[in-house]
Amino acid sequence: MTDPLDTVFAALADPTRRAILSMLLEDDMAVTDVAEPFQMSLAAISKHLAILAAAGLISQEKRGRVKWCKLEPDSLRGASVWMQSFGQFEPVNLDAFERFLLGELADLPDDLTIDVDSTP
Amino acid sequence: MTDPLDTVFAALADPTRRAILSMLLEDDMAVTDVAEPFQMSLAAISKHLAILAAAGLISQEKRGRVKWCKLEPDSLRGASVWMQSFGQFEPVNLDAFERFLLGELADLPDDLTIDVDSTP
């Protein structure tokens, strides 16, 4: 009933949650360690993590008494593709996009050859 | 004080607002025309448009008595770049991405020639 994009974008709309995602970019973390740099209560962070997990942006695995949080970058695909349908309007020659683009080229199928040189 | 990403992602989190953006993808529209396909009141749509405008996702220009709404795809860059720092983890070979990529190639500088064929 509710579009996954709803929950993904809503999860991304909070700065605390985005900060958490950035932290998890470096490594998996326990809930307590995630909470440490923030000024709010542990319970609040626990809720934020639940929201991120519900959106599929992270996964949580309990090992012993600590619950490990792991980033799930795959979950951003849907949102990324959706946004792209707008982005293609403006030619994006942003650095980040170019790096991504060149990285992608290496993964194209072998039988595809592209010559960008405009003079025939 | 509040990160622009907050407002952009929050604006995108609502399905009605995403639908509006999709409509504006085809053409600029007056407020009343935007509201037409939806079941909710005109005032509600007016609020949604205000939120989209506040996020910079659309611009509104009043000409005569009608207010025209125009998509501003540029405003998605920040969010797109932010998401990309996570997406680049997983190589994305999605159809939409490939289409985007091929579209981008046409805009590369003339002196750049890329041969993807792996057999020398």
Place this chain on the structure above:
DNA sequence: CTCATATTCAACCGAATGGTTGACGATCCG
């Protein structure tokens, strides 16, 4: 001028958000 059209404003409503605190269930350590 008068009337209709286009859009917003203001007040209100119920539900969801983001936070707190305190108690609670697990789990490890000595």
Place this chain on the structure above:
DNA sequence: CGGATCGTCAACCATTCGGTTGAATATGAG
């Protein structure tokens, strides 16, 4: 066992959100 640590649950609170309705404000058309 007993105590400390990890994390969630439950209740509560203030604020925001998404919607309604009805009145108000342009502006255009006849």
